[in-house]
Amino acid sequence: MDDLAPTPSSDTPDAGYRVLARKYRPATFEDLVGQEPMVQTLRNAFETGRIAQAWMLTGVRGVGKTTTARILARGLNYEIPGEVDRPTVNLDKPGVHCEAIMNGRHVDVIEMDAASHTGIDDIREITEAARYRPASARYKVYIIDEVHMLSKSAFNGLLKTLEEPPEHVKFIFATTEIRKVPVTVLSRCQRFDLRRIDADDIVGLLRRIAQSEAMAVSDEALALIARAGEGSARDSLSLLDQAMAHGAGTHGETEIGAETVRAMLGLADRARVIDLFTHLMKGDAAAAMAEFKAQYAVGADPVVVLSDLAEFTHLVTRLKIVPEAGEEASVTETERLRGRELADRLSLRLLSRSWQILLKGIAEVQAAPKPNLAADMVLVRLAYAADLPDPEEALKLLRDGKASDLAASLPATQNAPPGGSSPQAHAQAPTPAPGAPASVGEKTP
Structure with missing residues (x-):
């Protein structure tokens, strides 16, 4: 399918515009x-x-x-x-x-x-x-x-x-x-x-059709469209059609860029999604909420933001297990570099826990009367989970007699009451009643 040509049609010249999915519909097995x-x-x-x-x-x-x-x-x-x-x-x-x-x-x-x-x-x-x-x-x-x-x-x-x-x-x-x-x-x-079409194949198809239409489309924009198409050639071509109308038709551009596709799909900038993910993995809930608020202010859909976070979590997990996953055409250079850096630093347990929280959180946001508020709470939950020590790390601290270090690592101790005491400090044995015998090992005055 090196040279694409429009599929012959019986429509008259004034029959109107044919969408790309119909215009370039395969006519042979090779297509x-x-x-x-x-x-x-x-x-x-x-x-x-x-x-x-x-x-x-x-x-x-x-x-x-x-x-x-x-x-x-x-x-x-x-x-x-x-x-x-x-x-x-x-x-x-x-x-x-x-x-x-x-x-x-x-x-x-x-x-x-x-x-x-x-x-x-x-x-x-x-x-x-x-x-x-x-x-x-x-x-x-x-x-x-x-x-x-x-x-x-x-x-x-x-x-x-x-x-x-x-x-x-x-x-x-x-x-x-x-x-x-x-x-x-x-x-x-x-x-x-019939299999879902691989993202690399869809990107190649979209590129050839864009060239046939004399329309310049950036590689990042093609990757975004292919990802949104979810393995469907027809959906991807419909999105390309929409991008051409949204970009070239609305703004008079000669090239469809990634920003045009993001605006059309209600997506946040991929780099900003990664920034949000990084804040969450550091346990910085305040920075994460501020970043989400900024994305929401420019039109990002809360469900789409959480879906993007889940997708990036999956990518980082794949990069940790299969480093070659970063070479796929649908993965941008920013995702590849920063994803590998995060994959080296994060544990599979944390990534898996984050994935589960995001999946449940997406359903909660979809059902919430105010999705942006529900998304905020999901982000807080994610940051809290990222700040928790792993079970092995907690057990090691307890075995080494470093219970104070373990208590300091828990998010709940960050809001300790004034005076410097923690909730753990108040968990003391009750004072014996007058005349009661002293406990074993306790000295009497």
Whole structure:
């Protein structure tokens, strides 16, 4: 996918702007990003003639399930008069049926959304129509999206046709909820799990599309978009589309920078997130609260700030265990350098404890009537936890007879009452009553 070209469209020139996810929708197997194992399996099947009767495509949103289904239908019906007259995965040249299939308007490639066609009557129409041969293509292909939405009776009505379909019929199912599909249906299909797309692959895809659009986008901005896309190519392209409108359209810029993307997504500056994390790991609650207040004042979302802290906690943990994690394209230079420094200094126990507090804190902030106040309390909890000694360190101090050092290390002793005494100093034995015998080892006057 070195040279990107817009996907052909039947839209008229004045039909309006096409979003990037549609404009650069993959049209061949080679265009699919991050799905090499599936492509290799299909290539081998087509070359050896071992073509299944039904396929089940599963994966999270935006990884290419429907697009793969259309490309698969295109490969099944690929035809160039005088050159190609058999199913193939080599779709370099446009075939007779290619444009109509990719635009979802071919008479022999029927797409159905199971979310709005859930009943047995809809499946009965398919099973009855499947008996008739295709009008112009080699195969009649049924693409059923979100197949898990079908009712139990609809699934049962499909079983017989799915097990012994006519030779001219192929089924392609797509779903995000594979566990809701009956085993009886799964056993009749070849299953392909489309993987989340790696952040490095998404960054490369976004960079090529930005170049095709003659739009300069900084590497840090691309990394932020790829991270926000969470492995979904469609989500990432939608965010790139939004960034182009937000940056170039609003401010007249010729380059989309990281600041533009942060403003668009409501993110704090990554360096400031790391500053906040550093204050917390030092146990400095006052500095952490001041930094969060400054970020909140410029528009940062409290939930996003805590999510960024959790993400950075995960990165530092990975850097401590797998130092090579810092070389990933989605990791900025600032994150790499400061993350490694923190990884050398912090213990896995503290990082794990911080992660647990952040996960619980995010849920609390989401449910709170005033998220910024709830976030403040989460930060205080984090700073307190960071200031606590590890169990091994506390046990060592006790064994060495340094209980006073242990008491001094506890955050509770920082607010001792006036006079210099600590709560521990008041934990004395009660005075014996007059006439009572003295304790063992206690001298009498």
